[in-house]
Amino acid sequence: MDYLDELESKSIYIIREAxxxxxxxxxxxxxxxxxxxxxYLCRKAxxxxxxxxxxHIDTTFKFKEMYEFRDRLAKEWNLNLIVARNEEALKQGxxxxxxKLACCxxxxxxxxxxxxxxxxxxxxxxxxxRDEHGIRAKERYFSPRDAxxxxxxxxxxxxxxxxxxxxxxxxxxxxxxxxxHWTELNIWEYIxxxxxxxxxxxxxxxxxxxxxxxxxxxxxxxxSNASTIDEIIEELKHTKEAERAGRAQDKEQAYMxxxxxxxxxx
Numbered sequence: 001m002d003y004l005d006e007l008e009s010k011s012i013y014i015i016r017e018a019x020x021x022x023x024x025x026x027x028x029x030x031x032x033x034x035x036x037x038x039x040y041l042c043r044k045a046x047x048x049x050x051x052x053x054x055x056h057i058d059t060t061f062k063f064k065e066m067y068e069f070r071d072r073l074a075k076e077w078n079l080n081l082i083v084a085r086n087e088e089a090l091k092q093g094x095x096x097x098x099x100k101l102a103c104c105x106x107x108x109x110x111x112x113x114x115x116x117x118x119x120x121x122x123x124x125x126x127x128x129x130r131d132e133h134g135i136r137a138k139e140r141y142f143s144p145r146d147a148x149x150x151x152x153x154x155x156x157x158x159x160x161x162x163x164x165x166x167x168x169x170x171x172x173x174x175x176x177x178x179x180x181h182w183t184e185l186n187i188w189e190y191i192x193x194x195x196x197x198x199x200x201x202x203x204x205x206x207x208x209x210x211x212x213x214x215x216x217x218x219x220x221x222x223x224s225n226a227s228t229i230d231e232i233i234e235e236l237k238h239t240k241e242a243e244r245a246g247r248a249q250d251k252e253q254a255y256m257x258x259x260x261x262x263x264x265x266x
């Protein structure tokens with residue numbers, strides 16, 4: 001096996017382990033490159049069909065290209081897609097101008113809490129990577145959340161020799177991260193090899209492209225001429241710019257991101 005085969009094999013093992021342990025499970029799909037790659041891995045793990053729901057937390061502030069990509073792929077891949085929104089917060093006018101912490105908490109974290117309570121999910125699959133943000137490097141493959149969705153990043157369970165803690169006691173749930181060991185470069189190399197569909201916003205137009213996708217008011221393109229997957233791969237081999245450099249800085253600062261994740265943010 002080459003290195004991409006090894007990455008894939010470990011991720012598929014974790015996906016299957018999670019499904020075996022937690023029947024009430026869903027996958028969180030942000031519609032970005034990482035979560036779409038995880039979606040592809042889930043399909044591959046179960047021979048072309050995903051035997052659990054795919055959950056999209058919709059803030060209503062995403063790019064129209066993201067919604068178009070989501071709906072097209074959901075139809076093509078026959079997904080059991082659940083779209084969840086915090087309707088009450090939206091009715092009250094919550095939006096990014098209220099502050100990134102308040103907005104993300106209301107429209108992402110609270111919307112997720114509502115969806116988990118409504119559908120009774122005991123585990124969630126997420127496509128996060130350790131190299132994406134320093135706070136995410138503290139995660140485990142199987143990471144418990146308490147009854148209030150809080151993440152105790154100071155007391156994470158040990159994971160040695162691929163022995164995972166899959167216990168979810170009481171009202172807690174487990175966040176499962178099958179792609180922690182991947183890098184951004186790995187993602188694009190795998191997308192190229194497997195011909196995984198991705199949002200066209202990742203490819204440069206007029207000297208700019210999106211390297212990370214989020215809500216419109218909080219996401220900016222980067223300077224780039226990489227208009228193909230090969231060019232993106234080559235760019236990543238030489239860039240020193242952080243992957244999430246185009247995301248709102250007050251959210252992406254280490255303290256802010258740690259605060260959000262400790263409250264249940266994805």
